[in-house]
Amino acid sequence: MAERIPLLAGNWKMNLDHLQATHLVQKLDWSLRDGKHDFAAVEVAVLPPFTDLRSVQTIIQGDKLAIRFGGQDLSQHDAGAYTGEISGAFLAKLGCTYVVVGHSERRALHGEDDAVVAAKVRAALRHGLSPILCVGEALEVRQAGEQVAHVLAQLDAALDGLTAEEVAQVVVAYEPVWAIGTGEVATPADAQEVCGAIRTRLAELTTGDTADGVRILYGGSVKPGNVAAIMAEEDVDGALVGGASIEVDDFSSICRYRSHHGGQG
Ligand SMILES: O=C[C@H](O)COP(=O)(O)O
Numbered sequence: 001m002a003e004r005i006p007l008l009a010g011n012w013k014m015n016l017d018h019l020q021a022t023h024l025v026q027k028l029d030w031s032l033r034d035g036k037h038d039f040a041a042v043e044v045a046v047l048p049p050f051t052d053l054r055s056v057q058t059i060i061q062g063d064k065l066a067i068r069f070g071g072q073d074l075s076q077h078d079a080g081a082y083t084g085e086i087s088g089a090f091l092a093k094l095g096c097t098y099v100v101v102g103h104s105e106r107r108a109l110h111g112e113d114d115a116v117v118a119a120k121v122r123a124a125l126r127h128g129l130s131p132i133l134c135v136g137e138a139l140e141v142r143q144a145g146e147q148v149a150h151v152l153a154q155l156d157a158a159l160d161g162l163t164a165e166e167v168a169q170v171v172v173a174y175e176p177v178w179a180i181g182t183g184e185v186a187t188p189a190d191a192q193e194v195c196g197a198i199r200t201r202l203a204e205l206t207t208g209d210t211a212d213g214v215r216i217l218y219g220g221s222v223k224p225g226n227v228a229a230i231m232a233e234e235d236v237d238g239a240l241v242g243g244a245s246i247e248v249d250d251f252s253s254i255c256r257y258r259s260h261h262g263g264q265g
């Protein structure tokens with residue numbers, strides 16, 4: 001089986017201006033180094049608002065920090081008359097590694113459907129960015145027991161027509177909508193059920209080797225106290241962290257989940 005380096009990614013959402021961003025990244029780096037974090041073994045990324053990215057790039061590249069960074073969204077277009085949009089080309093130029101695509105908040109609040117999400121995945125790949133493709137079911141879908149079918153349909157739509165080499169660049173984030181920002185965390189078994197189904201479908205869409213190499217994250221109320229148990233699941237390769245990622249001590253602790261009492265991964 002391919003080795004998958006765990007990824008802990010902090011999605012700051014619409015929080016922290018560029019000055020606060022600089023402070024957080026500096027403190028995060030200090031805290032991780034103080035905790036003897038092995039950056040090569042467990043990858044850490046921050047996903048700030050667009051207006052913070054240049055400052056974050058400057059501090060990370062200037063001080064040679066081992067933290068990666070990326071955007072929270074991108075345009076499906078590369079350039080042109082799209083007022084307010086941000087091109088993947090701009091993100092790539094800033095040194096972004098990742099870009100979130102299809103977060104449930106963008107699907108719900110900005111009307112992004114599967115076709116738009118698929119176009120954004122392609123836009124990210126065109127510019128050498130790894131899309132963090134978000135999928136996940138609403139509460140009523142889970143109550144109907146349809147979470148796996150729902151998530152796999154989102155996955156199929158987003159990856160339709162991609163080559164195995166392209167899929168290998170994608171990170172998938174399973175984020176049950178009912179667990180986002182609610183304090184309602186999915187159980188490790190809930191997360192594994194869907195993440196395992198995602199990997200099986202990735203193998204069907206590409207190859208077993210490709211699917212083995214793709215990282216699948218869990219997102220939804222991940223905190224220092226629950227991350228180790230979730231990370232212990234076979235098909236969970238990291239976390240997409242919202243609220244806890246803008247608290248330095250919490251996010252640092254989440255990134256160092258392997259040092260938690262009883263922590264595995
Ligand atoms: O992208 C992150 C997710 O929406 C999770 O957010 P949360 O950790 O605040 O629940």
